[in-house]
Amino acid sequence: MSTTTGEEHWLVLRQRLDQLSRMQETADPDAVLAQRARQLAAPLQDEEQVARVALLVFELSGERYALSPYRVVEVVPLRQLTPVPCTPGYILGVVAVRGRLVSVLDLRQFFELPLRSLSERNSVILLSDGRMEFGLLCDTLCGTQELPLEQILPPLRHRHDSREGYLLGVTAEHWAILDAEVLLGDPRLVVNQQV
Amino acid sequence: MERLEHLTTRSKLLLSFGVVFLLLLAVSWSSARSLQQLQSAQQRLYDTYVAQLLSLKNIRINLNSNRADILQLLMSNGISNDEKIQQRMYQRGQDDESAMQQLITNNVARPQMLAVLNRMVDVRHQYQAVRERQLQAIRSGDSQALEQAQTLAVEEQAQRVEQLRSLADQASQLIEQNVALLQQQSSDTLQRQESLLLGTAVLAALLIIALVIWLNRQLALPLAALTQWAQRIAQGELLQSTAVSQRRDEVGQLSRAFYQMGSYLSALASQAERIAGGELELAAKPVSERDLLGSAFAGMTRYLAALSGSAAQIAGGDLTVVIAPRSERDVLGTAFAAMVGNLRELVQQLRSGIDVLADASQEILSMTAQVAASAQETSVSVNEISTTVEEVKQTAGQASERARTMTAAAQQAAQVGQQGKQAVEVTLERMQQIREQMQDVADSIVQLSERSQAIGEVVTTVNGLAEQSNLLGVNASIEAAKAGEVGRGFSVVAQEVKLLAEQSKQATSQARALLGETQKAVNRAVMTAEQSSKAVDKGYQQASLSGGAIQQLLESLQGSSAASLQIAAASQQQVQGMDQVVIAMTNIRKASEDNVAGTRQAEQAALNLHELGRKLMSQMASFKV
Structure with a gap:
């Protein structure tokens, strides 16, 4: 490295550093937050008055499922899952939610769907009807959506569909709408195995 | 003699033993004849003289017995006029009479003896006549007559008895003289016989000695010579005998056989000598099929010739020759094989x-x-x-x-x-x-x-x-x-x-x-x-x-x-x-x-x-x- 090119190099470096420090000074978080608040505060427009149904949508093994939110207590992140011995494979274990022990059900195994490893973004959807309470594991939570009722079609009848009896219908996007009442009342989920 | 020599040994032996046998036979015959003569002489002696002596003795005994009887009769004085005794006395007198007659007939040839005997007969007749009178006297029983008779007996009759006794003695002596003569004859005969036997024995001995000498010369000496020859052959000397007997008996044959053996052996020996000298070209041929030595020689020659052929090949530089030993004890073959191996x-x-x-x-x-x-x-x-x-x-x-x-x-x-x-x-x-x-x-x-x-x-x-x-x-x-x-x-x-x-x-x-x-x-x-x-x-x-x-x-x-x-x-x-x-x-x-x-x-x-x-x-x- 010759001295002249070395000098130029150092000069360029110094200029870039000055620019960076200037940029740091101009970035103001308060301004960003204020802009977002303004955007959120804008009123909703042109809502059509059609019958709609609210659905909680989540992904499981690459497929999307939907649940009626009326039996959903809340959604919690999956933390500290404790496996319980002498339970069927679809009972993954129990988690503590606000001081209660709730069993977690893996619908993939319950419906005999292809397994995918747990990711960091796993969440648990807590279902309850006052008598029965458990959590459903889901890969990705997509949030709630409202769909027009006419878009919901009856479930397709397949032979040997393990989900038969648990489906309320199918949306236009082929989301399977699960029946939370049936799941909560399913005697298979009451595990009482003795060893 | 030459003819005798050509006889076989058996004939010789038979001849010799035959001669000896004949001699023995002659001696035995002559001895037997002499013994026979002696025996007949003895018999004659006994028949002639001992019988006469016995007769004379009997006559004397009878005389004595009759004398005793008459004396007894006389002594008894006629009391015991015994018929039985008289009978006995007559009997004796008859015996004597016949004995006397016998003696006379036997001695007719001898006049001396005959004279004595005739005298005895006379005396006896006188005695008998007197005795007859005495007996009559006894039988008559007349004491005078008896006494007369007694006197006769003591005097006359006693003399007659004595006379008879002496005559008998004379006869006995004559007979004994004859016996002595006869004995002399016998001993002469014996002596002659002895000398004859001795002569025959000496002759036989001489003849046997001569035979022995002859046989010795004919058999033993040539055999001894052959034996010596055989011993020398056995010791390895193979002398050529120049003197070969031409006799046709066994000794001659043996000698010729020995000569042949000697020449055979010497031929073999000379062959062996030539082999020893290294000449192996002469192939020795066996004389016959049973010629073991000859065939062994031939085999040896062949073997040596084969070996020498191999040796010649080796000498010529050909060491590919294979020499197989005939047996394990074939020292030469083994040595040769080893030599070839070592040479190779x-x-x-x-x-x-x-x-x-x-x-x-x-x-x-x-x-x-x-x-x-x-x-x-x-x-x-x-x-x-x-x-x-x-x-x-x-x-x-x-x-x-x-x-x-x-x-x-x-x-x-x-x-x-x-x-x-x-x-x-x-x-x-x-x-x-x-x-x-x-x-x-x-x-x-x-x-x-x-x-x-x-x-x-x-x-x-x-x-x-x-x-x-x-x-x-x-x-x-x-x-x-x-x-x-x-x-x-x-x-x-x-x-x-x-x-x-x-x-x-x-x-x-x-x-x-x-x-x-x-x-x-x-x-x-x-x-x-x-x-x-x-x-x-x-x-x-x-x-x-x-x-x-x-x-x-x-x-x-x-x-x-x-x-x-x-x-x-x-x-x-x-x-x-x-x-x-x-x-x-x-x-x-x-x-x-x-x-x-x-x-x-x-x-x-x-x-x-x-x-x-x-x-x-x-x-x-x-x-x-």
Whole structure:
């Protein structure tokens, strides 16, 4: 490295550093937050008055499922899952939610769907009807959506569909709408195995 | 006699024993006849004389008995006129009468005896007549007559009895004389017989002795001679007997057979001698099929001929001959086979040895040729060296001059070296400074890296917050849905919260990627600083080495200055030394010329050796193995 090119190099470096420090000074978080608040505060427009149904949508093994939110207590992140011995494979274990022990059900195994490893973004959807309470594991939570009722079609009848009896219908996007009442009342989920 | 000699031995023996037997027979016959004569003489003696004596004795006894009877009758005086006694007396008288008659008839030939006997008859008749009267007297019983009778008896009759007794004695004596005569005759006969027997025995003995001598001469002596001959043959002497008996008996046959055996054996012996002398061409033929010795000889000759044939082949150099011993005890065959094996091995070893010798001699020849050439070259070289040494001598003088100029140059170089050393020391100081600065830069960069790590943690925290906000948004929307139409506005807010949370998450992930890149750049910077620092270290060490090298150069320059001085002196000495070298080279030249001559001789010797090797090889080629 010759001295002249070395000098130029150092000069360029110094200029870039000055620019960076200037940029740091101009970035103001308060301004960003204020802009977002303004955007959120804008009123909703042109809502059509059609019958709609609210659905909680989540992904499981690459497929999307939907649940009626009326039996959903809340959604919690999956933390500290404790496996319980002498339970069927679809009972993954129990988690503590606000001081209660709730069993977690893996619908993939319950419906005999292809397994995918747990990711960091796993969440648990807590279902309850006052008598029965458990959590459903889901890969990705997509949030709630409202769909027009006419878009919901009856479930397709397949032979040997393990989900038969648990489906309320199918949306236009082929989301399977699960029946939370049936799941909560399913005697298979009451595990009482003795060893 | 010649005819006797030609008789067979059996006939001879039969003849001899027949003669002896005949002699014995003659002697026995004559003895038997003599014994017979003796016996008849004895019989005659007994018949003639003993009977007469007995008769005479009987007559005397009867006379005595009758005398006693008559005396008894007379004594009894006729009282006992016993008829019985008278009867007895008559009986006796008749017996005597017949005995007397018998004696007379027997002795008619002898007049003396006859006279005595006739007298006796007369006396007896007188006696009987008297006795008859006496008996009448007794029978009459007349005592006178009886007394007369008694007187007669005592006187007359007693004389007559006595007369008779003496006559009888006379007769007995005559008879005894005859007996003695007869005995004399017998003993004569006996004596004659004895002498005859003795003569016959002596004759027989003489004849036997003669026979023995004859047989001895005819059989024993020739047999003994043959036995001796046989013993000598047994001891190995094979003398040719010139005297061969022409007799036709067994001895002659035996002698001829012995002669044949001797000639057979001597023929074999001469053959064996010839074999011993090495002549094996004469094939010995057996005389007959049963000629064991001859066939053995023939076999031996064949065997030896075969062996000699093999030996001839071996002598001709053909060692491929295979000699199979006849048996395990075939010493000659085994030895021959072993000899052939050893010869074969020896020839092979010799051949290989000669090959080696030929090769070696070839090599020696080429070597000596080389040595000769080398010696020649050496001689030339020595000449060149001599001239070179002369040149060197001149050069050494020049070298001495150069060495002096070099000394001055070396001192100048030492001064330059001193300056170089100082420059290197300055360089080292600068390098040290650069090294410290580089370490400072590296420390700063590491601090920067630590800061960016802290920023990463902050980003992680923000990401967690965004996650929770997302869930919070979802839960809020669920609650809003549960609330139905009332919660509709809240639902929108919840959706927005969720949206914001997701945007935050995206921002944090971008920040995280940027931080990762920054971290990589920082790592590169640290590594670059480290490499620079190491380069500076290397430069520092290199400069140190340069300083040391310059120091050594300085020292060596000082040393070389001194050395060039020494060189100048040494070159002077060299000039003197070169003079000595010239003298030595002259000696070497002479020696190398001697070497050349010696090498020529060695070359000649090697040539001879090579020739010898070739000859041996050609000779060995005649051996077939």
